[in-house]
Amino acid sequence: xxxxxxSIAQVTDIHLFADEKQELLGINTTxxxxxxxxxxxxxxxxxxxxxxxxxxxxxxxxxSYQRLQHLLVPLNKPTYWIPGNHDDFAVMQxxxxxxxxxxxxxxxxxxxxxxxxNSAVPGNVRGHLSETTLAWLxxxxxxxxxxxxxxxxxxxxxxxxxxxxxxxxxxNADEFFAILxxxxxxxxxxxxxxxxxxxxxxxxxxxxxxxxxxVQFEPHSTQFALRPEYPGxxxxxxxxxxxxxxxxxxxxxxxxxxxxxxxxx
Ligand SMILES: [Fe+2]
Numbered sequence: 001x002x003x004x005x006x007s008i009a010q011v012t013d014i015h016l017f018a019d020e021k022q023e024l025l026g027i028n029t030t031x032x033x034x035x036x037x038x039x040x041x042x043x044x045x046x047x048x049x050x051x052x053x054x055x056x057x058x059x060x061x062x063x064s065y066q067r068l069q070h071l072l073v074p075l076n077k078p079t080y081w082i083p084g085n086h087d088d089f090a091v092m093q094x095x096x097x098x099x100x101x102x103x104x105x106x107x108x109x110x111x112x113x114x115x116x117x118n119s120a121v122p123g124n125v126r127g128h129l130s131e132t133t134l135a136w137l138x139x140x141x142x143x144x145x146x147x148x149x150x151x152x153x154x155x156x157x158x159x160x161x162x163x164x165x166x167x168x169x170x171x172n173a174d175e176f177f178a179i180l181x182x183x184x185x186x187x188x189x190x191x192x193x194x195x196x197x198x199x200x201x202x203x204x205x206x207x208x209x210x211x212x213x214x215v216q217f218e219p220h221s222t223q224f225a226l227r228p229e230y231p232g233x234x235x236x237x238x239x240x241x242x243x244x245x246x247x248x249x250x251x252x253x254x255x256x257x258x259x260x261x262x263x264x265x
Contacts, residue, residue: 003241005110005245006048008049008238009040009050009233010208010235011233013195014055014057015029016057018063033214034071037072037074039251040077046235050080051080051152052079052081053081054085054154054192054193055084055193056081056083060086061088066095076100078102079100080114082116083120084120085193089122104116110240111241112149116152117152118154128171138182146185148242151180153189155169156169157176158198160198165217180203187206190234194209195214196211196217196219197211208246232248233248235248
């Protein structure tokens with residue numbers, strides 16, 4: 001069977017500010033995101049949609065989300081999103097719902113079912129899935145038992161072997177896993193938050209973390225540390241028979257290197 005795949009770009013942890021000149025830890029997050037968008041534009045014939053997995057904004061302001069929408073206009077691809085711990089979900093719902101930016105949290109495409117869940121808790125860095133969210137997830141999975149399924153959330157349900165980051169992962173992962181264990185059609189779980197590439201497997205489900213489009217965190221570090229690496233994103237090809245492929249793209253960004261030098265790396 002030779003069916004063409006659906007191609008998704010996972011873009012995460014953009015951390016935009018209202019002010020385009022503002023920096024996060026020495027990095028201008030607007031410039032690093034623009035570099036990523038330019039790469040996405042160069043790949044646009046190979047990308048069907050964007051999935052943005054949280055921390056779209058650093059300051060949660062309406063202006064930061066309007067700026068995000070504006071920066072994505074040249075790409076003009078269907079863009080789905082979920083909030084992260086830095087976001088303001090209510091503000092996002094008001095702004096990120098026009099033209100190609102879609103508020104839907106459940107959809108089917110290319111033979112796959114997509115379920116996007118909110119793990120962010122206002123005022124808390126850690127992730128948590130509410131009873132309402134868990135019940136909704138279960139209902140979506142019961143309703144489409146035969147389609148391969150991709151779930152996205154901001155927080156990883158696993159420790160990533162970085163002591164400081166592992167304090168802010170999904171705190172009720174056991175409840176999440178209990179649902180997935182009842183629904184073997186779930187193939188992939190995508191998340192952000194950790195600003196680094198990550199891959200592990202549990203009961204036949206693959207869990208994938210992606211680099212941020214902003215600053216990169218040093219893997220396996222007991223305390224907070226930046227890694228001098230380019231911004232990136234993840235490409236995923238999804239075949240209707242449930243097969244999938246993925247790769248990480250890194251985007252050279254001269255501004256980024258200069259800023260890293262300023263932080264002491
Ligand atoms: Fe982040």
